[in-house]
Amino acid sequence: MNEHTAVANGTNNIVVSNLTKTFGKVRAVRGINFEMDRGTTVALLGPNGAGKSTTIDMMIGLTTPDFGSVSLFGHSPANAVHMGLIGAMTQTGSLIDYLSVRELVSMMAALYPSPLDVDEALRISGADAFADRMTRKLSGGETQRVRFAMALVADAELLVLDEPTVALDVEGRRDFWIAMRAFAARGKTVVFATHYLEEADAYADRIILIAHGRIVADGAPTEIKATVGGRIVRATLPNVDLDKLRPLSGVTSVERRGDAVTLNCADSDATLRELFTLYPNVRDVEVRGAGLEEAFLELTEDDDDEAV
Template sequence: MSNHVAPIARLAGAIKHYGSLTALDGLDLMLHRGELLALLGPNGAGKSTAISLLLGLIRADAGTVELFGLDPQQLVARRRIGVMLQAASLPPTLRVEELLRLTASYYPAPRALLESAELAGIGDLLKRPYAKLSGGQQRRVQFAMALCGRPELLFLDEPTVGMDIEARQKLWTTIRQLVAEGCAVVLTTHYLEEAEALADRVCVMARGKVISEGSVDELRARVSLKRVRCVTRLDVQAVAAWPEVVEARQEGSRLWMSTDAAEVLVRRLLLADAQLSELEVQRAGLAEAFTELTREADSSVSDQREAA
């Protein structure tokens, strides 16, 4: 994506304090049309604060915050976004169709009710009171409400919590469709396989800063770990003690290992068990990349404190 195209959302040198706590420490972040940005980080990394700034819910203490080139608190900018927060308090007695009609009324050119319902997979829930829905069904209703205004930018905070596999796959399909149509999406999720499946770009945050940014493949390539799995008679505790093994665990009949010396480990496995079978070697996934990147950030902070 060209860097010459103006971003539709931008944080530049954003700083936010809550008393003595620095939630954001000079954060730089931008988002362009038609891309899905996954914002990842451990609890307390500053993700929610960054999103709250872009939504206009709070003000930065310093730095620049722009939404479509405007102050995020301006109504003309906020009418161009859709939001699905992690927690939502909605009138429990209203029916789903009433919630959608009410939400759509806030936008100048909303989607038709049935279109929003179809995109979210809730066509069979329209007559149901919101309070009578399961947690996963309520999340799908919240998703429909977030997209009913035809947003140019969609904020999704842990969107698939409580959903079953089928509902999650349906939501992923709709998100991909919206992005293909030019909608930008900011996704925060603890399901790293979700970010791996959807994201065009990933920003990993820690301590109020972006510590790593790039495509899923670029982040995976920065991690030396590989995953090795096989069916073996070897004891998992014995293998875990090998110097080339970072982690080992038994899952059913298979032994799973993480290593930064895959070739050495494979040779050792074959020598130790002549009956070994179903051997596979894979690059590290986003989960391993995330773990290693955040561990490195914590180590760097610890080293700085010790030096001080």
């Protein structure tokens, strides 16, 4: 047995092999492979429709893959669910009624072999402030906190969160991630999906970039940021030779539209310093972050995108 198979069969990690799923004519997931160690936090980062949710649904056994397999600490997703090894917060879903928040979380706690104390889960998620309110009378953000509490109370080895902060405001988002960090610090394994680079960068040990159902990059947040965290500098600079702009520090590509030039930069600070020095007549300078969508387009533009 070589070293690779030893890892693949290990009970101490998560192995996702060649996951594939097609819905009708849409090839949602087209061969996702990764391994992750117990106790780490991995972000699945990608634009909407990239296949993150489908990947997650296959990891937790909600969707059956057409092809490929998932091993969670040596178990199939169905067995891992049955053993209470997974606590999950799916992207959609609301709460059942006729129960208070505390009752609902207690009901969920009863389903797991060794749940967290209910009050503890309510406190970590921030749902303790409205624990005695009926589930029907909650706002969107409050509902999201309760759903987080339900995932936490399992006290499972693996916590899976699919775009958990979508319904939250800025403050709610920050509180959420602080809570997630506190939970992960107990040695838990966390997988979360997001389309915010900042979230993935700040809260994950590793980022897996997904676009068009494939992994397009996989690495530490700093590496991924270098790949997709580029900036776009726009400026008015009439009659300049584009070939002279290309060699500027930090520039990856240039375009012109009328008097305006657009510089795609990996290091916009360096580019700007040179730009101002070499072209004192430059004006209307704008710097903005290149969106993930743009970064993904660039990463995947030569990708075959044919239907099945």
